[in-house]
Amino acid sequence: MNQPNSVGLRRRPIVALAVASAMFLSACGTNPHQSPEAMRPIGTSLNAWDEDIARKAELESVGTCRLRRDVVAWFPCADSRGAPAISEAEMSTIVDKLERGIRAAKVFIGAPDWSCGDDRRVFFYFPDANFISHAPGGNTAFIPLWRIRQDQAPWLHEAMHLLVKVDGDWLSQADGVAEARMPLWLHEGLAEALAMAVAEQEGFAHYSPLIDVPADRLDAFAAEHIRACPDPPRLLAFVGGRGKLSELFGEERMQYAPAFYAASTPFVRSLARRDGGYRLLLRAIADFDNEITTYERLSGRSLDDSRREWMASIGVEIAPSSVAPSR
Ligand SMILES: [Zn+2]
Secondary structure, three states: OOOOOOOOOOOOHHHHHHHOOOOOOOOOOOOOOOOHHOOEEEEEEEOHHHHHHHHHHHHHHOOOOEEEEOOOEEOEEEEOOOOOOHHHHHHHHHHHHHHHHHHHHHHHOOOOOOEEEEOOOOOOOOOOOOOOOOEOOOOOEEOOOOHHHHOOOEEEHHHHHHOOEEEEEHHHHHHHHHHHEHHHHHHHHHHHHHHHHHHHHOOOOOOOOOOOOHHHHHHHHHHHHHHHHHOOHHHHHHHOOOEEOOHHHHOOHHHHHHHHHHHHHHHHHHHHHHHOOOHHHHHHHHHHHHHHHHHHHHOOOOOOHHHHHHHHHHHHHHHHHOOOOOO
8 A cells, every 4th residue: 555654654763673573582483493583584664654663573573474585474473362363374375375476576577686685575564453554665564464364465566565666765755745746646556557467467366455346347447436536636636647645645535545546557557558568667666756757758658648548548538637746
């Protein structure tokens, strides 16, 4: 989901907690023949919420982790009632799937040797709690345990936020700067479109909490939700332009978020179809704070024109308002 710089989300360094937590060993699932550091590696979380810091520290101190070449997954040992949270077999099945997906995702975006620092692994934390899945930065993603167990987790989407190269960090910008300049539609639409593509390639069931429809229903779903949101022209100004629609981070979130994600994803997919793949979009999103102009230069088309064409193709004839700067 990735909710960078949102009102009320606080960030704090986690180094001290991470170091302290590495000193603990859990009772479940450790291998006495390997060092604690090798068996219990800790992820790097650059823009973590306060809740992330606490949950990460707890899992790293009393949880259990499973390792693969490209994935580390942290699970709780016990649920809130003290019963085993998840079986060994289920953890294995989940981690094998994560590993296959992350390897495929890296290849798909042309970064088979992706790493964060010297670590090529994506760290998934699965707290036994209810919250919005997100990837705050670095190499960590936070997803509720129940979601991954029920196969209703946007884990590929969150991983894409980490894997896609960006020569800068919108999440660390001041709230006002990111709200005005970050092309959120591109970050969210591209993460979701790439996740859908990799899921399809690997035969995974793709799941999105907000737009849980098959790919061939996306355009219709988008048209329906754009028309239904409280202010379609305002919403559309943020799809293809700069800035973050503030309603996504306030009390009106559920009135706008399905429409925003539903619009951003098929719009990005339409651009990739026209471009013959995601190469141009990936180059554009990497060019921090120049994403729009870089994409338009590489593709030779204005995003306003492209959005107009896509909207016509889904039968929505609404002009965007001019609330957001487009360049
Ligand atoms: Zn996201």
